[in-house]
Amino acid sequence: MKENKTGKRREDTLEAGADGIIEGRNAVIEALRSGTAIDKIYIARGETDAALGHIASTARGKGVVVVEADRRKLDNMSRTHSHQGVIALAAVREYASVEDILNAAREKGEPPLIVVCDELSDPHNLGAVIRTAECAGAHGVIIPKRRSAGLTAIVAKTSAGAVSHVPVARVPNLPALLKELKDEGIWVFGTAADGDRLLYEADLKGPAAIVIGSEGDGMGRLVAETCDFKVRIPMKGKLNSLNASAAAAILLYEAVRQRM
Numbered sequence: 001m002k003e004n005k006t007g008k009r010r011e012d013t014l015e016a017g018a019d020g021i022i023e024g025r026n027a028v029i030e031a032l033r034s035g036t037a038i039d040k041i042y043i044a045r046g047e048t049d050a051a052l053g054h055i056a057s058t059a060r061g062k063g064v065v066v067v068e069a070d071r072r073k074l075d076n077m078s079r080t081h082s083h084q085g086v087i088a089l090a091a092v093r094e095y096a097s098v099e100d101i102l103n104a105a106r107e108k109g110e111p112p113l114i115v116v117c118d119e120l121s122d123p124h125n126l127g128a129v130i131r132t133a134e135c136a137g138a139h140g141v142i143i144p145k146r147r148s149a150g151l152t153a154i155v156a157k158t159s160a161g162a163v164s165h166v167p168v169a170r171v172p173n174l175p176a177l178l179k180e181l182k183d184e185g186i187w188v189f190g191t192a193a194d195g196d197r198l199l200y201e202a203d204l205k206g207p208a209a210i211v212i213g214s215e216g217d218g219m220g221r222l223v224a225e226t227c228d229f230k231v232r233i234p235m236k237g238k239l240n241s242l243n244a245s246a247a248a249a250i251l252l253y254e255a256v257r258q259r260m
């Protein structure tokens with residue numbers, strides 16, 4: 001038994017907790033060995049011992065994303081303070097492919113409506129975007145493989161279960177993905193508070209991908225350069241920008257209004 005941050009005693013377990021966190025070397029190795037679906041593995045930066053190297057290479061061999069992170073990040077994620085330099089996040093469901101998302105639109109006979117999240121790191125934001133995407137009838141959400149929250153327990157909870165209904169695809173390279181979508185005849189609408197096109201002048205009736213930028217920096221330069229349009233939501237107060245998931249909701253429901 002160990003004490004957690006709140007001083008309560010808890011039994012160590014090899015299973016992911018309700019938050020999907022699997023921590024410690026044996027627990028992570030066992031999860032990999034037993035085929036537990038893992039979204040991502042964090043390994044403390046600078047730790048070079050053989051056991052962690054073995055975990056990283058086994059994980060990569062199974063196609064799991066391995067991220068080197070500051071030890072402080074692992075300390076903050078840890079429930080037990082005994083992560084031993086490695087934490088895995090369990091995945092709540094399989095990722096879809098981009099083709100699955102395009103097929104979902106074809107099956108419904110609708111022009112694709114897709115949300116692309118450019119490195120949203122806050123799982124609450126990603127969960128909220130997935131929830132709104134489901135409510136607005138979007139055909140899917142696409143995220144990058146790295147530097148993004150993934151389909152973890154917190155995202156599932158914040159999405160209110162929408163992760164079970166909306167296909168979420170993960171891709172290695174967002175600019176390349178956007179080019180592929182453009183080749184499919186989909187218009188790519190980037191979003192930024194200083195965008196040159198007012199939202200209400202954007203035609204969202206046709207095939208559309210809406211790109212939402214990260215919490216801190218907004219859309220990456222290459223992503224922004226690949227967009228067909230950069231759309232802005234009018235800001236009437238003193239702040240510079242909306243929350244990413246709020247911006248996604250406004251764009252999605254403008255698309256719903258135009259498609260009615």
Ligand SMILES: C[S@@+](CC[C@H](N)C(=O)[O-])C[C@H]1O[C@@H](n2cnc3c(N)ncnc32)[C@H](O)[C@@H]1O
Nearest residue numbers: 191192193212213218219232233241242244247
């Ligand atoms: C918190 S904002 C990012 C702010 C960042 N400092 C920037 O300069 O873009 C997160 C994302 O929400 C969307 N967003 C926020 N406010 C917006 C607005 N007024 N118009 C269009 N998109 C907006 C954009 O996708 C933005 O990248």
